[in-house]
Amino acid sequence: MRQETVTNPEMLEPNPLVSLLRISSHLAGQVEIRAALRSVKTEIENLLPIDHLDVCLVDDNVTWNTSYEVGIRTRWSLSRTPVAISPVRSILFGETDYMLTDNAMEDERYTYEGALAQPIIKHKLRSRVNVAMKVLGRTVGALNCSSRTPGLYDEKTVERVRQIADVLAPYFYSLKANEKAKQAAIVRAEAQAREEGLRQGALELTRVLEQERQRIGMDLHDQTLADLTRIMRDLEKAETPDDKAHVIGSIQDCIQDLRRIIDTAVPTLLDLFGFAHALRIHLERAVEDADATILQVCDETDGRIDRLDPVTRIALYRIAQEGINNAARHSGADRISVTVRCRKGQLKMVIEDNGLGLPGGKSGRHGGKATGGIAHMRTRARLITADFSVSGKDGTRITVKLPMSGEPDEDACPTEPAEWEA
Structure with missing residues (x-):
């Protein structure tokens, strides 16, 4: 007798708590933001269907936005962009906690005039759910999930993404602070290196200038002074016009040498x-x-x-x-x-x-x-x-x-x- 097994569809649903714990586990030990996002992408895909996943983090003044993405590579992650032109600026400015749309390509909240919405149009990212990432009650960024399929997400999806964002926020905020500290340390090290280079350069130039001063002194002593001494002797002996013309020529040569030395010095x-x-x-x-x-x-x-x-x-x-x-x-x-x-x-x-x-x-x-x-x-x-x-x-x-x-x-x-x- 054949026995059929009936499977409850709900049993196939991933346990959100288990997935969130796995996400937290994957984040442990990560020291770079993009690597951290890549490490949790699979677990997030177990909780909801996505074609594009990115996290955007704002600076302390909420002026600039830096995006980190996995999967599709878009303009969003190529460079920092002003928060004012971000498709999720309402979240980043703290005006709302989330955004949900069935078709972002036609939603003016995402494609308003001046918005950096080109990736949405180019990659046809229709369904979108965007949730604020908060630390100590302050919005530090947004977690953004997108799909090419329209009408895929609902309020239940928003709640699930919010749970993920709550797990990611403190980790990513810490990694961002660490990244900022590293950049500041690099800037300080470069400034110190430049200062030391200038100090060494000044010492070297002082040495070179001293050598130059000694060289000028030697030129005056060995050449100009010797020439003037010789001219004095020639002048004492000069009797004929030719002798005097020779002395005058020697004086002119001496003047030229002095000009050369002066031009070198100043x-x-x-x-x-x-x-x-x-x-x-x-x-x-x-x-x-x-x-x-x-x-x-x-x-x-x-x-x-x-x-x-x-x-x-x-x-x-x-x-x-x-x-x-x-x-x-x-x-x-x-x-x-x-x-x-x-x-x-x-x-x-x-x-x-x-x-x-x-x-x-x-x-x-x-x-x-x-x-x-x-x-x-x-x-x-x-x-x-x-x-x-x-x-x-x-x-x-x-x-x-x-x-x-x-x-x-x-x-x-x-x-x-x-x-x-x-």
Whole structure:
């Protein structure tokens, strides 16, 4: 005799209490919000049918909303968005505890003008139930469940989602606070690193300036003073017009040497004639055979570089001087150029030559061991918060990028061309 077993449909219904306990168990040990949401997705699906699940959390001022979602990836989780344009802003602002709709695509509470409702339309998220997540009576976010099937949720679903939200809220609030603390710690660490970098940079620059002062003193002693002593002796012996002409020529050479030393110590040319012209003069003086070398200084900032504060402008000038000197003395190049550009709030200076390059074609940005002129240039760049890099392949290319304060006007900084990062 065949015996049939009759199953009570209610016995197939998942026990909400068991599922809630499992949700709590899955959350234990989670340290990241998205991972925590993924860990409970299956248990939530056991309690109600969903095609999309997300949690949105607000900041302390209820100004910005951050969304975390599993399943379908939408614009909601790409970046923070203003609470004012959220489809669930009524919940986030504390105006209501829940929202329920049979078809969010046609519900003006979700698709009002200006709302970030594109995911609802694109993915046809018709049935929606949204419940406030509260901690100590304050709304900290919303739990949002959606389905493509219209008319799927009812008041009973709202109560079930509210139970889930009550379990999730303290965990997610804690994880958000922990995430905020980590970000604050990172910001503090970066600030301390910058401060230490500036301190070390200031010490290094002080050492370099002392070396420069000693070098100038030695130049005056070994060259200018010796020349003046020799001129005095020649003047005492001068009897004929030719002798006197020779002395005058020696005096003129001495004056030129003094001008060179003065220009090195104080960039008067920079103040008198501007950045580009001063560099062009320095480039011509630095190269022994100017006629056999292609020299180019190009200012594409429309003079903006001469409107920088004096400390920044002099630092860029010194970096360019050092790069030019290295190219002229050591590279064997027959082409040396300096180009200054301004694009999208950033000033970029490039010193390049077609010489021998660096040993092994070395290149690098902030880090890396560097000595001599490169170390000095890197230090000066660090002190004006500029990005410094050098490439030694197929010649040498030194690049300095300086963030500008405020957005430059369109004439001074036109639209960035494709080769800007070349």
